[in-house]
Amino acid sequence: MLYESSNKSGKVVFMFLLSDKYWEIKNTKNKGRGVFAKKDILKGVVIGDYIGKVIHPQDAIIDEENFYLMYYNDYAVISPDLKKPGVHLLNHSCKPSSFLYTYKGHTLAFALKKISKGEEITIPYLLSPKDDFCNPCLHICKCGNLKCSGTMHLSKDIYEKWRKLSEKWAKKTKKERIIFGKELPKLKIYPQIPEEYIGEIKKLFIF
Numbered sequence: 001m002l003y004e005s006s007n008k009s010g011k012v013v014f015m016f017l018l019s020d021k022y023w024e025i026k027n028t029k030n031k032g033r034g035v036f037a038k039k040d041i042l043k044g045v046v047i048g049d050y051i052g053k054v055i056h057p058q059d060a061i062i063d064e065e066n067f068y069l070m071y072y073n074d075y076a077v078i079s080p081d082l083k084k085p086g087v088h089l090l091n092h093s094c095k096p097s098s099f100l101y102t103y104k105g106h107t108l109a110f111a112l113k114k115i116s117k118g119e120e121i122t123i124p125y126l127l128s129p130k131d132d133f134c135n136p137c138l139h140i141c142k143c144g145n146l147k148c149s150g151t152m153h154l155s156k157d158i159y160e161k162w163r164k165l166s167e168k169w170a171k172k173t174k175k176e177r178i179i180f181g182k183e184l185p186k187l188k189i190y191p192q193i194p195e196e197y198i199g200e201i202k203k204l205f206i207f
């Protein structure tokens with residue numbers, strides 16, 4: 001069962017869609033906590049949904065927690081409950097094992113390739129190019145890959161291309177209505193990730 005939910009009570013919404021048979025939170029050597037596969041996860045499987053409270057960007061507390069805000073639209077951001085396990089715990093990598101897909105406004109994390117048991121589940125944070133506001137910049141990458149860029153910020157060129165690509169795909173589905181101050185409701189059905197989308201990402205980022 002691919003989209004198994006941890007939400008049994010119907011009240012508490014966890015952001016991982018895969019049950020905890022598939023993942024565990026462990027300490028890493030140099031990146032704090034990380035999420036690791038407890039079982040093989042097949043390519044294309046939706047791992048989680050970036051669920052959290054819907055808030056106005058101006059209501060976001062400007063502190064370190066801002067790091068976990070996820071864009072919904074120009075008027076709303078998603079602020080996850082940091083006490084619950086979820087997609088916000090995935091570490092950044094320059095060669096990530098999973099990636100993000102926008103579907104009905106939701107940001108889904110899915111396996112970009114087969115993730116083997118024991119492997120860390122990572123995503124790219126896809127931060128906009130480093131500017132004067134990001135100073136001192138805390139977005140240093142320690143992923144340890146051969147082609148590690150040393151930063152979670154994208155270059156101007158890649159960022160512009162990524163923005164166009166993601167906007168094009170986000171427009172293919174309609175955003176669902178949201179209520180400010182409430183938790184973003186889980187989707188009724190989670191989609192298959194289009195092969196074409198995965199192909200376009202791999203071409204752009206050369207993972």
Ligand SMILES: [Zn+2]
Pocket residue numbers: 130134135136137138139153
């Ligand atoms: Zn930075």
Ligand SMILES: [Zn+2]
Pocket residue numbers: 093094095141142143144145147148149150151
């Ligand atoms: Zn890196």
